[in-house]
Amino acid sequence: MLTGTMEDIQSQHVPDACFIRAPLGAAEVLSCEMADALSCLMVTGAEELVSRVIRVKVQGRANFHFPVTLVVPFCARYRGNYRDVAVKIIDEERRASYVTPATTEGTYGGQRGSFAEVRVYALGLCAVVSRLKRENYTVPRRGLSLKLAMDPRICLNYLPGAFAAPVMAQTKLLPRLLQIQPVDTVLLAAVKSRSDVYYLVASTSPLLYLTHPSSQPLRRPLTVTLPCPPNPERKRDVRGQEKQTEHHHGGRVAPAWDQPASNRVREFGATLKSPKETANELLIVLVSRDKQWSVLEKVTVRNLQNGLVSVELTENFDRLLLVRLLSPLQPPHLTSLAERLEESVGCHAVTVVLQRRRDDPHTALVAAMLSRDLSWELNKLRAQGYGGPLEASSDISMSEGDQLLLRFSGNITSTRSQNNRNDVPHERLTFHTQRTNHLLVQLTEVDPFGNYSSPHYKGAAMFYKVNSVQLEWRGDGAVLMDMKLLGDPVCALSLTLPKKVRSVNRPVTARVKLCEETDSLSDSLLLWLAGELSEEEVAVLVLSLRLRRSVAQLVRLRAGDSLTSQAFHVLATWRRGLPAAPHQLKASQLARCLAKSGRPDLARELLLRQAAATRQGSMT
Structure with missing residues (x-):
């Protein structure tokens, strides 16, 4: 077992240790250290960090024989059917590779828990990441009917002769975007708040990524079955209002039924022909090719039981999304909806909290918490002894790997920033969805004689958001490409520090009686x-x-x-x-x-x- 020193406290609840099995004598030439300051560069795309970032290297130029077995502890809060874990390794040349763990549970160091065990042939930075599952399969000439293991409701049906030759294909799924769950309700409300036209959206299917060889076009239609549930509000209303349908539908915008059928399919997708609760709803097929979303016009769409919908595709597309509408929407609004949903699925509402212990006001805890878990996280802080005044920001939209840089104003600063002459923020907090994002800051006053009319020193902590794409490798750390990218602070939290009681030594020459009155309102x-x-x-x-x-x-x-x-x-x-x-x-x-x-x-x-x-x- 090799243990490393902690660079900060961003990764609580995860042991700061890794276990390595290597040939005899490896302990003398291997070194292991924590490198959480580089966690912002360890994740890309839809990946989420679930472990400490560990740097394993060979000291000097000692001869070392591969492979070695590396065991990294991790803690994944959300592990569903759509995601799995992998060990990501970035070597000295900054090339990234992924290794699927042989096991994710075990007992190491006398403690049983989640451990990712892999055999590696290169050393460098390594961490456990949670990423979207990928499923590789081969489509033979005789066709294929495939139910995805990650979600059996999703089915791909290739007819015989769909391709001229057997091809390798890959699927990747994002979780359902507008599912009736608390998290998805927040996401739907956030998207709808940007434009009133999006209130016509009842539900969507999962966002399906489908990769086929570009050299092999489809010769026969591919049938894709996806879950796209009907409008939940309408389903609840139908039960109690079946006798009042005329009054209930009096103010609703009706579809353009007076248009020819071919025009309706070309402009709005497919009209539902299904039970009562979906009779007036529309299904739209959105597809993407070369990262450009468009509405698929002439397409066959069928409603199945239990909210399943089948679509027949005659061309290869990179992404597929079904949208159920209450009334028609113009194609530009639909493509904009797909783009915003794809952007929002990786964004989270975050609240920045600043709190201190009553017995240690000079040490401030800065935490970036998911807004949905704010009450739970604050209760945990109180259990740890943080009961001082609470300063909290409004919701801030952040993605995995984004950073918050701290600057101080007023008569309070941090000990690390006190002698900062190049104006580069030293205090920074990296946000990770599945980790505890805490940062301890030691506060001190700038001018001990300032704020003379107040019993406290006063100041503020200003937070600047930096996207992970604005950071770059420089030496052994991650730095901002250009300080001009900081922009305006996303929030500012007030700070106070108690003044120290100063004792004044005066010569004893005479007894002095103070003429001031005792403060009756003490x-x-x-x-x-x-x-x-x-x-x-x-x-x-x-x-x-x-x-x-x-x-x-x-x-x-x-x-x-x-x-x-x-x-x-x-x-x-x-x-x-x-x-x-x-x-x-x-x-x-x-x-x-x-x-x-x-x-x-x-x-x-x-x-x-x-x-x-x-x-x-x-x-x-």
Whole structure:
């Protein structure tokens, strides 16, 4: 077993170790280290990283005999029928190769889990990636009827003599784009929000990639069967509204039934001739050749049972997509829909979170979390002791391998960026869908004498999004091609640091009596009052103190679930907003608000405690 040192904490829950079986004496000449800083360059296309990035190399020019067995631990959160795992190796000449693991489960180092075991003949960077399954098959002259192992509902039927000679073919599937599931609902809503015309889309089929030799055209039609479910909303409505069909369809845009049948097929694809729930829906066949989408006009489309649809293809195409419509759409809108769906399938809504421990405010945890898992991930952070003020961004669209670069403004910076003269951000976070994307940043103030009118140092962390295609290899790292590509920040999160208490050594010449009054509205007094208030009384007190609703919402967000903490932050926020006035007037004003809120007993107790604090301060 060879273990490596961690470069950062981006890959939690995955052991920072790899296991190598090699001839005797290999341990003296092999070295293994973690290289997670290069994870952005380890994924391309639809790949997703599910392990640490490991660099294995031979020290010096020692003689080494291949092959060796490499075992890499990984953690794949989402493993469905459409995806499998492979070990990706990039050698010293930056050539990428994929090796299918001999096994993905085992016991190594006394721990049982997911381990990808492969035999390799080259060393370099290696990592486990989750990628779309590929299925290779041969089409003989007598034809072939093939049900894909990744999804038995999908069937390819080659007639005898479909090709002049036996050919090798390959299929690759993307998961269904508009499936009735939470993730796909978000994707559909995101695409529909870009244009109102897309609201006519009821569902789509999986996006099918089909590769045939370009030198062998189809001689006989190829029948492709894909799942394309009917409109789920219409299916639910039909059950309870069969007697109200005339009223239900009164405002719907009807298809152009008065056109000739040939025109309808050529312009809109194929009209459904099926049960009630799909009687007024249309099926459109979209195909792509040389990365150009188009509507397939003259094509035979049949509705089968259980939401399956069969299509007869007479030409070779790279990609195929079926779209079920409630009403016709023009071909430019349909091709634009296919392009946007293909772009959006690899994008994720991400929330950037900045949080700190209460006992260590100078260490900030920056995390890029999937927005759909935000509540779950925040609960895990609280279990780890992160209970300080939470700063979160709005949704940011990110793809696998994209990076967030950090820059600091104001009177706060990081220790790594403190002496940065070339203005290149040193703090960066790489986003991976199936990994824990965390980054610890050590914060410090720029000017210890700055923000003199505030009890805290103030600043902000600005995040710049960098696509993986904008990064390039340079030496042993990944750098931005041009700093001009940074553009504007995608979000900015505020930062504060507590000021240190400075002790001033003065010569003892005489006893000096301070003439300042003791602050009657001290933190201890407000904390006592916060513990005596109920949730309803806090809500009424907010109205009596005339705090804005936005201020109350911000207090609730920063204070967490503790009622005492929320009440204390409300009182402290009100105290900061008061103009300069004697402390007695501040306490009296707060007592009047308490009496109006239904707690005159607390008002009297507050004034008594204030008077006691004032007497004690005058005696010192």
